[in-house]
Amino acid sequence: MEKHSITHVILTGGVGSRLWPLSRKSQPKQYLDIFDGKSLFEMTVDRNSTLADKVMVVGNIDNCHLSKKVLEKSNTKYVDIIESTPRNTAAAIAFAAFASEPDEILVVTPSDHIIGEMERYEEAIQEAVEKAVNGYIVTFGIVPTKPETGYGYIERKGDNVVSFREKPNQVSARDFIAKGNFLWNSGMFCFKAGVLLEELKIYAPEVYEKSKLAWENNSDGNLDLAMSMDIPSISIDYAVMERSKKIKVVSSQFEWSDLGSFESVYDYLITIGHPVDENGNMVIGTNNYTAFIGVKDTIFVHTDTANLILKKEFSQDVKNVYNALERDNSDLLN
Template sequence: MEKNSITHVILTGGVGSRLWPLSRKSKPKQYLDIFDGKSLFEMTVDRNKNLADKVMVVGNIDNCHLSKAVLEKSNTEYIDIIESTPRNTAAAIAFAAFASSADDILIVTPSDHIIGEIQLYEQAIQEAIEKAAKGFIVTFGIVPTKPETGYGYIERKGDNVVSFREKPNQVSARDFIAKGNFLWNSGMFCFKANVFLEELKVYAPDVYDTSKLAWESNKDGILNLELSLTIPSISVDYAIMERSKKIKVVSSHFEWSDLGSFESVYDYLITIGHSVDENGNMVIGTNNYTAFIGVKDTIFVHTENANLILKKEFSQDVKSVYNALERKKSNLLD
């Protein structure tokens, strides 16, 4: 039996609003070089190099040049799919599946996650590929290390998914951890292209039909704006994962963080030796001498035209600052 061709599909659409002012529309968090001198996007490309035969990048018109610069630097050949407007993950993944052969196995990953313990990561990928080859749609669940409220959860029994849960409050998160059969939802998937498209056709036919039309009229991988605007903007979790009967979960032990907030960036930077003062205060973005008086666990984020000062535990609230600036159509988001 011949081996399925494996494609690493990298989704690069997010804007990282909880990491403003570091993350901007012109340079979202996955392209920032604040992580060990490499961007998260570059680290994503590197970690999957040996696991796949092909690389495919699904990005948008505003960031495709940033992906191109990284991939050209490392001489990586890739298939480029450029969305003219963001339509969420169900459509983004559908485009990758339409661009593939029916039996190709796709490993779909975001471009802005930190992953450690690569041996365990590769083990999880191999397990997922085996399940995908049998016709399952595989999601990766991370064994939780703490009752995190910033992530969605997967309730499981063995490798079967019982339910998907939205980001919980602190009480529910503790309850999930205590029960022991809940995993963090990593937003990574593995499946055969045709299996994904068949399930999309069944459970979200409107997304399937409109994505197919948009894909069929692409010009060199660039999708038509008018046709794209007809695609319902829904997540793959909602379109397929919560509905399909073909879902399996791989329970994974590798280190994982989606770096979705300054709290998780703070925790990661400490592990690579970024300095904090004796009260746990951290400076990001400047080498200027900065003194903190009367505060602890505070993060000072400096950029050329905007600063942010926050208590670490209020990291999720950065999005409200971003949303307020968006309502004002502020150029501080660009």
């Protein structure tokens, strides 16, 4: 197989509102050091360092200094794209594609996921690169291990995508698992930069034109605020994946979690030996002696300015607290 230049594009835009109060605007979850002493962002850089020739980071004005710190620590050269305001994944991925040669293969990954079983992961990347070389836009689907309601799903037939499904309720999630041809949508992609841009131009022309304009006027990778505000804020799934005829899915069985909620963080921390008491209660963020009485499967999250106490199964509801604080314009989100 001919050698193609592979660029690892790391998307770092998210705030992780369901992990408040650990995750804040000034220290989003991908930079927290609660995962084995390394941040998720650093683990993402490490995991792909042998698979790609180049690194590109699409971040924003609030977090680019945090990425820089990690990349300088490992002496990694990278292309820095700095959004002045978050415009969702369609624009973020468009910027990366505009910054690349049309024939370059881009492997696009979020910066806040946990991935295990590297052999399977590398096989999936190789398979995706081969499909991308042949002009397909590849999305990575994970074989589900449980009827998870916190993830979107990909319905597939072989390596063809039948449909993309939003986060399901419990009944639909069980139904998906029973059918057996549904995969978790990992939010990872692989494609030639030029192919992605052609499809974006066809299916989301306004995103294409306005991202192009913003990119052409960048200064040192920094994007202009007014031009960015003009770009429609839509996801790459909605802009391209659900519409294009060039989509393939690679189905994989590596361990994967987007750590989007305290329940998934709890499950992960248990695998690395984080202590829980005999009723399944866990403390995150402090070594202070903490006693739980009369409760079980409860998580106590401590930070200097805010504490959170929740039953594990209600972890999707943390975003309601975040949204309420946002409405009050609270300093506790910063």
